[in-house]
Amino acid sequence: MxxxxxxxxxxxxxxxxxxxxxxxxxxxxxxxxxxxxxxxxxxxxxxxxxxxxxxxxxxxxxxxxxxxxxxxxxxxxxxxxxxxxxxxxxxxxxxxxxxxxxxxxxxxxxxxxxxxxxxxxxxxxxxxxxxxxxxxxxxxxxxxxxxxxxxxxxxxxxxxxxxxxxxxxCHKAFKEKQSEEFIRSTKEKFNLPEKFILNVGTIEERKNLLNVVKALKDTGIPIVVVGKKTKYFKKVDRFIQENKIEAYFLEGVSMDELAVIYKLAETFIYPSLFEGFGIPVIESLFSKTVVITSNTSCLPEAGGPDSVYVDPENPHDIKAKIKFLWNNEAERKRRADKGFLFVQKFxxxxxxxxxxxxxxxxxx
CATH class of the missing domain: 3.40.50.2000 (Glycogen Phosphorylase B;)
Known part of the structure; x- marks a missing residue:
């Protein structure tokens, strides 16, 4: 054929x-x-x-x-x-x-x-x-x-x-094991904090990053964001500066580096208002990192029964779910292990x- x-x-x-x-x-x-x-x-x-x-x-x-x-x-x-x-x-x-x-x-x-x-x-x-x-x-x-x-x-x-x-x-990099040396060099290259939550995707209104940073206000939890900036970034950045949130914005990240960053994150957060599928969700599940995502559109299809779901329009709900997982390592591991079994369907x-x-x- x-x-x-x-x-x-x-x-x-x-x-x-x-x-x-x-x-x-x-x-x-x-x-x-x-x-x-x-x-x-x-x-x-x-x-x-x-x-x-x-x-x-x-x-x-x-x-x-x-x-x-x-x-x-x-x-x-x-x-x-x-x-x-x-x-x-x-x-x-x-x-x-x-x-x-x-x-x-x-x-x-x-x-x-x-x-x-x-x-x-x-x-x-x-x-x-x-x-x-x-x-x-x-x-x-x-x-x-x-x-x-x-x-x-x-x-x-x-x-x-x-x-x-x-x-x-998703890309094969998320299913591979990276060397300790590569993990260390990636961490140094991007000056990553010891513990952080991760967001991946174009920084645009539909992806809803502003509600994530609103949820992080007064928590002391750092966020790493990997994605291309649009004019919406200015609105997000203004809130970050005014509220002294620890945030790292990365661009030009290779697939292998991104796979490492997923693995290093405590939690992946993706409260998009609407998606056709949501590839970053399965990238995270393959990386054995627990997912917080929206309870809308196709995202529960991608996230499966053991991801954590939020109302994307509600920063208080997002904050509660972030803090719940941030403070509970056993729960993060349990959900990440179950999510890894679920994601094999992809x-x-x-x-x-x-x-x-x-x-x-x-x-x-």
């Missing part, structure tokens, strides 16, 4: 959609080496270069020009002899030749419809148009959570039978099998 991917995010996104694309191709090429995996884009980058070195993964340079991703990439995949085209980020090409090819699209979330205030009018219109078009032309749609599946049925009027829920995994081999079963189903 020959499977073509829209690899724009694979090569050019550093976080969410890029990680999803790279992990998907990595696990499929590992567990199903008999197939050929084609990465279609105008150009490639250093990202994912280790995956591209595999004999069954090949870069296919697509036609140049404006809108070529929409109008030429599908035909390029057909020309390359692909049996399946998989759009990894909610989009499919608009033009195809008559040569038969099956189409799959992964839709990650419809947050722009649930929280329109976080998106410009133009972005909302473009996203909705693209997602509707892709959902109509796809033979099968992958939703990355039950929450996203429900949203697709509700907002995009997609038939339930057309949507398959296949969860995401293991690479399991997800690779589900993806391949779907590919084989639509081909047959």
């Amino acid at each position: 020959k499977i073509a991917y829209d690899a724009k995010r694979f090569f050019h996104n550093t976080s969410g959609l890029g990680n999803y694309s790279r992990d998907l191709v990595r696990i499929l090429s590992q567990y199903f080496p008999e197939n050929e995996y084609l990465l279609l884009n105008k150009n490639k980058s250093e990202r994912g270069s280790d995956i591209l070195q595999r004999s069954n993964v090949r870069f296919v340079e697509t036609s140049k020009g404006n809108m070529s991703r929409q109008f030429k990439m599908g035909k390029d995949a057909q020309k390359a002899g692909a049996d399946i085209f998989h759009g990894l980020s909610g989009e499919l090409p608009l033009k195809w030749d008559k040569k038969p090819i099956k189409k799959i699209v992964t839709i990650h979330d419809l947050i722009f419809l649930r929280y329109p205030q976080y998106y410009s009018f133009f972005d909302r219109k473009i996203h909705l148009w693209k997602f509707k078009k892709a959902a109509q032309s796809a033979d099968q749609i992958i939703a990355i959570s039950e929450q996203t599946k429900r949203d697709m049925i509700r907002f995009l009027k997609v038939p339930e039978t057309k949507v398959e829920v296949i969860y995401q995994g 293991n690479d081999e399991l997800i690779a099998n589900e993806l391949m079963n779907l590919y084989e189903k639509i081909i047959s």
Whole structure:
């Protein structure tokens, strides 16, 4: 079988959609080496270069020009002899030749419809148009959570039978054991405190970091934040400065370094207002670090029964849960051990099998 991917995010996104694309191709090429995996884009980058070195993964340079991703990439995949085209980020090409090819699209979330205030009018219109078009032309749609599946049925009027829920995994670094030397050097490099809670993700309003720092007021508990800053950071930083909260903001952290930071944290906190899935939650569970997350959207799907859940709009609730775990090492360990058992459902081999079963189903 020959499977073509829209690899724009694979090569050019550093976080969410890029990680999803790279992990998907990595696990499929590992567990199903008999197939050929084609990465279609105008150009490639250093990202994912280790995956591209595999004999069954090949870069296919697509036609140049404006809108070529929409109008030429599908035909390029057909020309390359692909049996399946998989759009990894909610989009499919608009033009195809008559040569038969099956189409799959992964839709990650419809947050722009649930929280329109976080998106410009133009972005909302473009996203909705693209997602509707892709959902109509796809033979099968992958939703990355039950929450996203429900949203697709509700907002995009997609038939339930057309949507398959296949969860995401996470980068292999979170499942590996790092050396003591590397752990020590990472701690020194980022000047990490002896004990801290951790937050990972873009510093934007939806991720709700302001309510975390409000919860930390007068606790003396340090927080380490790993993520790209947006203008919302100024609001968070102002509160931190005014209330003398011990906070460390890190950027340019490699996956291996991030895996170490998760392991060093006492607790991971992720009270996002809404997510399509919540990869940082499973990164933390694989790292055997207990999770505090929101009781909304898909986050209980990712966190399982032994994570601790909060009302993300309520700093008092967040504070109570943080202090409960901070002061109770036995409870942290108990929940972390149970969370580690739960998170095995997001293991690479399991997800690779589900993806391949779907590919084989639509081909047959």
